[in-house]
Amino acid sequence: MPVLRPALLATVAVLALGGCASPLPTLPVAPPRPPAAVPTEAGATYRIVAGDQLMLRFDYQPDQAQTIQVAPDGGATLPWIGWQMLAGRTLDEVSRDLTQRYASVLKRPDTSVNLATGSAQRVFVGGEVGRSGAIPLNGRVTVTQALLLAEGLRETAATDHIVLLRPEAGGAPAAYAIDLRGVLDGSAPEADVVLRADDVLVVPRSGVANVNLWVDQYIRKNLPVSLGLNYNLNPSTKVTK
Template sequence: MNILRPACVLGLLTLTACTQTWVEPQFQQRAQFAAWSQTAPSVYRIEPGDDLSVVMPFNAELNFRGSVAPDGGLTMPFAGTIPAAGLTVAQLGDAINKALAANGMAKNAHASVSIVQSAAKVYVAGQVARPGEIALHTGMSVLQAIAAAQGLLDTARTNEVVLIRRSPDGRPMLRTIDLDALTHRGDPTQDVVLQATDTIFVPKSSIAEVDQWVDQYIDKVIPFQRGFDYTISNNPTTY
């Protein structure tokens, strides 16, 4: 048995019990982060790649569903190509009404535009089954994004999930989410709704980090074999 492993684990746990983060002090640069503000997202602006639905209540034959092209245009039958990127859904509806009227199709089609699937993304990294880009749905929470990344690994630190968001002036804002408080105690302050380009990072649990440290710096350096047992005798026998 490797007698150093329990001692190292105990020592590391004792040291880390006094701190709320595993980030070394010299790497903590809080001054570069803006203060977190849970401001409501601004009115959504249509982006290239958005899948849109256009409904005309009095001219159902003109209803349309399609995607905004990479150049930002939405091409509709009888309306032509309308610059859509950067507009709100209400502004695009007005533009469609004007295009249909100009083409002699309807005086006022009362076009209603909705986002079927947004091209906006959030990013999930760390201790999840499938890290990467996640399509952002309206009202998506941190927990829902993690579920879309196929859930947490056993090594995840669930009480200190990191959320990074850009402030209006472009600086990163950072806060942590306690999923345990949300799922076990129903703490509503942990149920944060995501915005486009948010990044979620799920760190390793303290135990997982200790195990990794021991494996890298103890087991692979000191030539003790697991399961190897030995005794130290106060009265060795000389042959």
């Protein structure tokens, strides 16, 4: 019998459920979280979202530094190179990309992008939870932490097929299946994925035959995900990248 880690005991007390669910469609397993012991810089982990204010600096032309506002569509108009898509990318990724783009107009194109003022970031949790709605994303929040903030799971929740919808740069979300049972019994702690801004976490009912259709209908009726995102799920098992 697996031994629970102490850190999971409180989570198990709130989330552990009995009962079995009917077979469900297959979705990819959610990308595992990075090891907590490995420190990372903000520029490598923070992903730009609409509403952010960024500081654009040119290393060899400091007088040209300026603040950039990320528009609701995720882009911004930059000096000399025009409109660029920024949302969904890390600060480091954007800095490297802009350095390459500015090489065509500047002799010394070294560019850095930093976060000046972040917009209010949040994730959405819905379905078979105690309280559906938006949860502020203050620091590092995992799936189980978000579920606890949503007042836990209902007895009718399908813990083996929680759906994570994650915005992608192309506009359509990626859908992932999370089996919470491995997190609760300690056998798969890596499934406790770290959430990003605008992630949508939906807990289906146990016994639902077509999870994608259920999630699609639930989102359209209950969650405010029209904030610049397009969650049009095909009610099939295929995930559109």
